[in-house]
Amino acid sequence: MYSPLIPAQTEQLPIRGVSYHVNCWGQGLDHNAPLLVLAHGWGDVGASYQFVIDALGADWVAQRQIIAPDWRGFGRSEAPQSVDSYLFADYFADLEVLLAHYAEDARPIDLVGHSMGGNVAMLYAGIRPERVRKLINLEGFGLPDGSPAQAPSRLRNWLDQTAQARAGKLAVRPYASRQAVAERLIKTNPRLSQDKALWLAGVWAKELENGQWQVLVDAGHKVSSPLVYRAEETLALYREITADVLAIEATDCSLSQFWDGTYTVAQYHERLQSVAHHTIRTVDNASHNIHHDQPEILAEWMREFLAY
Numbered sequence: 127m128y129s130p131l132i133p134a135q136t137e138q139l140p141i142r143g144v145s146y147h148v149n150c151w152g153q154g155l156d157h158n159a160p161l162l163v164l165a166h167g168w169g170d171v172g173a174s175y176q177f178v179i180d181a182l183g184a185d186w187v188a189q190r191q192i193i194a195p196d197w198r199g200f201g202r203s204e205a206p207q208s209v210d211s212y213l214f215a216d217y218f219a220d221l222e223v224l225l226a227h228y229a230e231d232a233r234p235i236d237l238v239g240h241s242m243g244g245n246v247a248m249l250y251a252g253i254r255p256e257r258v259r260k261l262i263n264l265e266g267f268g269l270p271d272g273s274p275a276q277a278p279s280r281l282r283n284w285l286d287q288t289a290q291a292r293a294g295k296l297a298v299r300p301y302a303s304r305q306a307v308a309e310r311l312i313k314t315n316p317r318l319s320q321d322k323a324l325w326l327a328g329v330w331a332k333e334l335e336n337g338q339w340q341v342l343v344d345a346g347h348k349v350s351s352p353l354v355y356r357a358e359e360t361l362a363l364y365r366e367i368t369a370d371v372l373a374i375e376a377t378d379c380s381l382s383q384f385w386d387g388t389y390t391v392a393q394y395h396e397r398l399q400s401v402a403h404h405t406i407r408t409v410d411n412a413s414h415n416i417h418h419d420q421p422e423i424l425a426e427w428m429r430e431f432l433a434y
Contacts (some may be wrong), residue, residue: 127321127324127325128177128319128321128322128324128329128428129325130176130179130180130182130325132151132179132180132182132187133153133300134149134150134151134173134176134179134194135149135150136148136149136150136202137150138202139224139227139282140234141215141220141224141308142216142219142220142223143206143333144198144204144205144206145201145203145204146195146196146198146203146204146220146224147195147196147201147202147203148172148174148194148195148196148224149172149173149175149193149194149195149196150191150192150193151179151187151190151192151193151407152187152188152189152190152191152192153188153189153190153191154255157338158191159189159190159191160190160191160235160236160393160434161190161191161192161193161225161228161229161233161235161236162192162236162237162238162432163190163192163193163194163195163221163224163225163228163235163236163237163238164178164188164192164193164194164199164238164243165194165221165237165238165239165243165244165246165247166193166196166200166201166240166242166243166346167193167239167240167241167243167266168239168241168242169200169341169343169347170200170240170241170243170330171196171200171201171202171216171329171330171342172192172193172194172195172196173196173201173327174326174330174418175194175418176190176239176325176329177262177322177366177417177418177421178417178421178424178425178428179192179419181330181421181422181424181425181426182425182428182429183425186429187355189360190237191228193224193228195220197217197220197243197340198212198216198217198220198374199212199343199347200330200342200343200344201329201330201342202342204226205344205346209344209346210288210291210292210346210349211284211287211288211291211346211347211349211350211351211352212346212349213250213351213353214245214246217246217250217397218246218249218250218253220256221246221250221389222250224390225257226240232257234256234257234259234369235257235258235259236258236259236260236261236262236432237250237251237258237260237261237262237369238261238262238264238347238428239261239262239263239266240264240265240266240415240416240417241264241265241266241414243264243266244264244265244266244267245266245267245268246266247261247263247266248261248263248266248268248360248363248364248367248371248401249360249363249424251363251366251367251369251371252362252363252364252365252366252367253363253366255367255368255369256368258367258368258369259369259370260369260370260371260372260431260432261367261371261372261376261425262369262371262372262428262431262432263371263372263373263374264374264424265271265374265375265376265379265380265381265414265416267381267391268355268357268389268394268396268397269346269355269389270355270385270388270389271355271356271358271389272354272355272356272357272423273354276352276354280350280351280352280353280354281352282351283350284349284352287348287349287350288349288353291345291346291348291349294345295392296345296348296349297345298340298341298343298345298348300334300338300339300340301331301338301340301341302338302339303337303338303339304324304327304328304331304333304339305324305327306339306340307330307331308320308323308324308326308327309323309325310325311323311327311330315413315414315415315418315419317332317412317413317418317419318415318418318419319356321385321417323425326418327339328344347386357397360397361397361400364397364398364400364401365400365402365404367401367403368402368403368404369430370404370405371401371403371405372402372404372405372407372415372427372431373398373404373405373406373407374406374408374409374416374424374427375391375406375408375409375416375430376408376409376412376413376414376419377409377411377412377415378412378413378428379381379391379410380413380414381394395430407427409423409424412427417420
């Protein structure tokens with residue numbers, strides 16, 4: 127099984143009514159060091175950046191305060207006691223409180239976000255442009271543009287799904303063993319090696335008293351948002367971003383798989399034109415989980431792009 131070269135420290139923080147689990151590396155508990163925040167994607171956990179941390183190297187990591195929180199309802203962060211679904215506004219507010227804790231002097235910080243975390247990072251950089259110095263977006267593409275006509279069906283679907291969640295019909299099924307969790311991860315990403323999959327299984331899931339393994343994701347995350355996604359609102363926030371943005375995508379790009387051609391990479395690149403300072407780079411031999419597939423290349427690009 128994979129053994130981390132630079133193990134994380136962890137702490138639990140009270141953030142807006144829930145206990146947040148935060149992974150910390152380098153000077154992670156020294157609030158005077160430059161802050162780098164790593165935001166994970168849907169269904170993932172902050173610890174999944176461990177391979178990138180190791181590839182960055184001890185000397186580089188030692189100069190930074192690096193944190194990777196588990197978003198609410200993921201990993202070892204609590205889910206709210208009364209929640210039917212999760213909204214991006216909560217992620218923005220949680221991130222705001224985290225930054226107030228780890229960067230008390232309100233200095234600009236660096237953000238890296240993968241998938242959902244990349245979308246959160248991009249939008250937050252438009253909400254609080256003065257807080258973000260540089261941003262790396264790992265396949266945080268956004269969604270196909272919606273229309274007002276979709277509102278009735280989305281709200282009906284949301285009501286139906288919240289009822290299913292309350293009835294336990296959206297519960298995340300357990301796995302027979304840690305090995306079974308690892309096999310599930312490899313099925314999703316065939317490039318993932320067995321040793322890394324086994325290690326990830328231990329942070330992505332936990333062993334229950336009956337010996338089964340439960341993935342650490344609240345069922346409420348399976349409920350679709352009641353809100354219609356409007357690309358114009360996203361572009362308005364993109365235009366507010368003052369940070370330098372590095373948008374990284376994989377050659378085996380996930381966008382074409384997600385939306386069956388209704389939202390394309392070309393459309394995503396067109397949206398990025400609203401970001402004043404941005405660069406697009408592509409990683410070879412990688413799929414959606416770039417931080418798992420090519421951590422050494424990602425680390426090299428991070429060192430270059432995030433240099434002071």
